[in-house]
Amino acid sequence: MSKNGSAYGQAAGDTDFRKKYDLEEYAAKAKAREQAEKEERKARWEAKMQGKKYYKPLDGSETLTTARSHTHDFSKLIGTSMLVPAGAGVGKRGRGAGFYCEACDLTFKDNMQYVEHTNSMQHQRAIGATGEVKKATAEEVHARIEFLWQREQEKKKEQVVSLKERLQVRKEEEEKEREERRRKRKEAEERRRREKQEAAKIKTEYGDDVRIEGEHDEDDMMAALGFTGFGSTSKK
Incomplete structure (x- = not known):
């Protein structure tokens, strides 16, 4: 690279590489924009004086x-920043x-x-x-009404079916819960009945003085603590 060269491939003192702007063109655009804004301000003021609302001509x-062919979904904005x-x-x-x-x-x-x-x-x-x-023409109005009617009927059918299904599922769940409670109650009753039968059988074979599991636990605990009874004692 020569001594007077530059990164743009031209002499350092040469400024022809810079972008040229048409000052007259930009001045004309600015003038047109200012004129449009002035006319809009005038139109707004005239509408205000007449008690009317200004709209873009x-x-x-x-x-x-x-x-509108779509709906505004504002729920997706909940919790966002x-x-x-x-x-x-x-x-x-x-x-x-x-x-x-x-x-x-x-x-x-x-x-x-x-x-x-x-x-x-x-x-x-x-x-x-x-x-x-x-x-709209009369035919278009009738067609639209028919379309909306059919759509509402379909929605009602879906709601009825869904309601019946939900009631049926709930009924089956309640029946299962009742059956489970009955099963547990029968098992508990059967267990108590067997325990009574075993206790009666043991007493029949060995007499009333036989120790049944859990029957004399309270007496054994009192004896281990040194208490033989809570009866009154006479002073000598």
């Missing part, structure tokens, strides 16, 4: 508003702690506010919808 590229930029907790504008709408750059503190916002005209215009829905 239509440009012809919007589509008709359609029903969210990192937000400093100072984001003030106001709704920008990303903050809560439910964020990227299309409108707004944050809502609870899910009810967020759902209401997604149904508002402001959100519909922000996502490129007109806020108007397609007028």
Whole structure:
């Protein structure tokens, strides 16, 4: 590499390698953006003076508003943490702690506010919808009603079947529990009956003075402690 060379393959004093910017083009873009913002501020002010709410004007590229094909699952957010930029907790504008709408750059503190916002005209215009829905024909209405009716009937059938199955399983479990209690009770009664029979047999063969296991344990313990009885003694 020559003495005057550089890492860019050109002389150190040559600045032609730097990116050139069209200042006039960027100035025109900035001017157009400022003009658009000025017109929007004017439109917002006029709507406010008339007691109306400002909505983004239509440009012809919007589509008709359609029903959501998905549901909002907020339960998955329970117990989770969210990192937000400093100072984001003030106001709704920008990303903050809560439910964020990227299309409108707004944050809502609870899910009810967020759902209401997604149904508002402001959100519909922000996502490129007109806020108007397609007028359905009579055939489409009948078909939709029939579809919803069939779906509800299927849900009811599933619930009935599930309820019957749960009741049947519970009934079988209760029957098993009762049978197990009866078995243990019979075993305990049979064990006590055999013990009585054995004791009666032993006394029959050897007489009433025979020692039966466990029958004289209390007397033996008293004798081992030196107590022969608790009767009164007379003074001599």
